[in-house]
Amino acid sequence: MSILNLRRGFCFILLAALLTPGSALAAGGGASEPIRVTHSISIRNGNWIPLPVEELRHAAGDAALSRLTDAGRLQLLEKNESADNLADTGSLALEIALIGPAETAKLTMTLDVEGSPTLVSTASISVRDLDHAGIYDALEHVGERAADRMAAKLDLLQSTGLSSGVRPDMRSDDPARRRTYDKAQAAKRLGQYGEARISFEEVVASSADEDDTLRQLAEDELRYGLPLFEAQQALNTLGHLSLPGQQGNREAALSRAENLYRQIQAENPSSVQRVTEAQRALDSLIVARGALQNAMRASMLARVNSLRFAMMEFSAMEGDCPDEERMQGLMSMMNARVDLEKVVPDGDRAKRYQFSEPDSRAQVEIRCSDTGVDFVESRSSSSSSPASFR
Secondary structure: OOHHHHHHHHHHHHHHHHOOOOOHHHHHOOOOOOEEEEEEEEEEEOOOOOOOHHHHHHHHHHHHHHHHHHOOOEEEEOOOOOOOOOOOOEEEEEEEEEEOOOOEEEEEEEEEOOOOOOEEEEEEEEOOOOOHHHHHHHHHHHHHHHHHHHHHHHHHHHOOOOOOOOOOOOOOOOHHHHHHHHHHHHHHHOOOHHHHHHHHHHHHHOOOOOOOHHHHHHHHHHHHHHHHHHHHHHHHOOOOOOOOOOHHHHHHHHHHHHHHHHHHHHHOOOOHHHHHHHHHHHHHHHHHHHHHHHHHHHHHHHHHHHHHHHHHHHHHHHOOOOOHHHHHHHHHHHOOOOEEEEEEEEOOOEEEEEEEOOOOOEEEEEEEEOOEEEEEEEEEOOOOOOOOOO
């Protein structure tokens, strides 16, 4: 079942429950009080297991649960706790579905709390051509996205008075619906993606008519417009993240954009245009990763080249290549800002020095011998998977 169909089945009763005094989530669980739940994680698949079962559970399940508990939405209880402690608790079921032919992973979260409607959130992602690390990262992304969507539904349900004035029984042309939609668009453009998600959910829940134009626009934003904008904004941050010391933040932005484009592919399978555009964006992202790596490698080569001249001077004066301790001294004196991975003997008198840079994956190797000091190899320790480039 697609995300669109799930929304059509649940969003209307979600906002209707908002006005029900007996709703446990609306009345008993304020935003400051986490909902007490037990949880389970199951895996549904054919013959395709891209990762060991426990890694699947940890990647998608733990990411989703951490997202909701860290934000104070849920309090997780163990099923073996005392009956008194488990009284009046809800249940949260997580199902990881693996679709082999499409190489797609999908996480479905179902929250049941007594006196409230069942809430369902899903997120899907394509893992085609990804290596082990890429698949694990993609599953973590799916867990976080499914949790974000569940959080949006909870925030909408727990709000006892919507400032927008949107109700489930209002006319389709009511100006309050358009104001809520515009509010969501404004939040999206400010990078407030959680707030935008909640407002789009409000618009969807405000109409039971599946053909309502504003509802369709909001649904489209939730599965396409919002993740597309977030991916583009993540890539826009690369300009100021290209400076030294930003490797971690730069890689996080690239990975977030990649996973969002893969999410778009998985959640819009009936749109050839969207799937194709997402693939083109992924291809461009690979090129951008390669260009950044080349730039970082060139910068490292320039620094190591100065160190190479210092090694040549040392070798000419001492008649031998520096050992590891002397090499560390030269690096400190030259302020080389690289790491010496190891020194490897090469024949009777020659040595090979392997350097890496903390801020990139670039590596450089220098060979020192009686004939001179020369570069041997410059490479990037990227993944063997061209699609993930991790």
